[in-house]
Amino acid sequence: MAEPLKAHKDKKESMTMHRYTDRVVLITGSGSGIGRNLAERFAAEGATVAVADINGDAARETAKAITDLGHRVQAFTVDVADTVSVHGLVEEVESALGGIDVLINNAASTLDLPFLDLSEREWDLDVGVTLKGPFLCSQAVLPGMLRREGGVILNIGSVNGFSYFGNDLYSAAKAGLLSLTRALAVRYGPRGVRVNLIAPGTIRTPFWDGRLAKDPAVHQRLARWYPLGRIGEPDDVADAALFLASSAASWITGTALTVDGGLLAGNAVMTADILGEEY
Ligand SMILES: NC(=O)c1ccc[n+]([C@@H]2O[C@H](COP(=O)([O-])OP(=O)(O)OC[C@H]3O[C@@H](n4cnc5c(N)ncnc54)[C@H](O)[C@@H]3O)[C@@H](O)[C@H]2O)c1
Numbered sequence: 001m002a003e004p005l006k007a008h009k010d011k012k013e014s015m016t017m018h019r020y021t022d023r024v025v026l027i028t029g030s031g032s033g034i035g036r037n038l039a040e041r042f043a044a045e046g047a048t049v050a051v052a053d054i055n056g057d058a059a060r061e062t063a064k065a066i067t068d069l070g071h072r073v074q075a076f077t078v079d080v081a082d083t084v085s086v087h088g089l090v091e092e093v094e095s096a097l098g099g100i101d102v103l104i105n106n107a108a109s110t111l112d113l114p115f116l117d118l119s120e121r122e123w124d125l126d127v128g129v130t131l132k133g134p135f136l137c138s139q140a141v142l143p144g145m146l147r148r149e150g151g152v153i154l155n156i157g158s159v160n161g162f163s164y165f166g167n168d169l170y171s172a173a174k175a176g177l178l179s180l181t182r183a184l185a186v187r188y189g190p191r192g193v194r195v196n197l198i199a200p201g202t203i204r205t206p207f208w209d210g211r212l213a214k215d216p217a218v219h220q221r222l223a224r225w226y227p228l229g230r231i232g233e234p235d236d237v238a239d240a241a242l243f244l245a246s247s248a249a250s251w252i253t254g255t256a257l258t259v260d261g262g263l264l265a266g267n268a269v270m271t272a273d274i275l276g277e278e279y
Pocket of ligand 1: 028029030031032033035052053054055078080081105106107109129157158159199200202203204205206207208
């Protein structure tokens with residue numbers, strides 16, 4: 001298959017803008033992967049970032065790396081699936097950093113188990129973190145956003161919310177997250193709160209560590225399914241998030257933006273088979 005026109009590395013003409021000066025951005029699951037990169041990128045654009053993760057050490061480590069670059073950030077420990085923990089987090093963030101302007105619901109859980117082996121416990125874990133978490137976090141930040149007559153909630157969904165790729169409960173939870181996105185967008189749009197969802201395809205993060213340990217070539221094989229010829233990087237998601245949470249997206253709410261190299265647009269491998277072409 002042909003090389004993509006532009007390799008990811010070449011893509012960043014990156015002139016850092018400062019779209020988030022004086023904005024407080026709370027990001028769940030930001031001790032690792034996409035969330036950590038979001039924390040770094042929002043902080044680099046002037047935001048005061050609340051790095052929240054169930055892994056307190058990872059949150060502190062992320063916050064330290066961002067502080068060392070001279071940006072404003074604070075680490076918090078939270079379990080997004082626990083209502084007391086979430087309400088405690090939002091109170092702490094608001095008293096330490098001020099009212100939350102942007103909430104990014106990023107934390108999620110995926111268990112790799114065959115459907116018939118899944119128990120109620122696994123449902124509670126995957127759906128609890130991936131869908132109940134955004135429900136609890138949104139419910140906790142919304143009163144402040146409504147008092148201030150504005151705010152942005154950005155949900156990190158997945159292509160798994162649109163199509164099935166082997167994770168039964170995670171898919172169900174991500175599809176529910178799309179529905180929650182639309183509900184909150186319609187309900188609170190009239191009061192100045194925008195709610196959108198980003199649906200990434202495969203992104204190179206520690207989320208994949210377990211599978212890579214068993215199958216080091218998995219990312220190479222997966223790249224074949226992406227019309228743009230590669231899997232994604234955390235920066236691909238951050239670029240979309242920095243736009244959707246900014247005033248440049250002020251008339252966009254209730255939408256789902258796929259950041260998936262064209263995966264959901266159609267089936268590149270099958271298309272080549274139909275056309276009898278090499279892929
Ligand atoms: N990596 C991918 O291929 C991919 C693809 C599509 C969507 N996503 C989505 O992107 C988001 C981030 O994924 P990632 O790849 O960066 O994963 P990751 O495993 O690198 O990071 C997830 C973070 O969430 C934290 N977390 C887990 N449970 C939590 C809880 N109960 N409360 C608070 N924090 C918790 C973890 O400690 C970890 O730091 C998730 O919503 C995931 O579904 C990832």
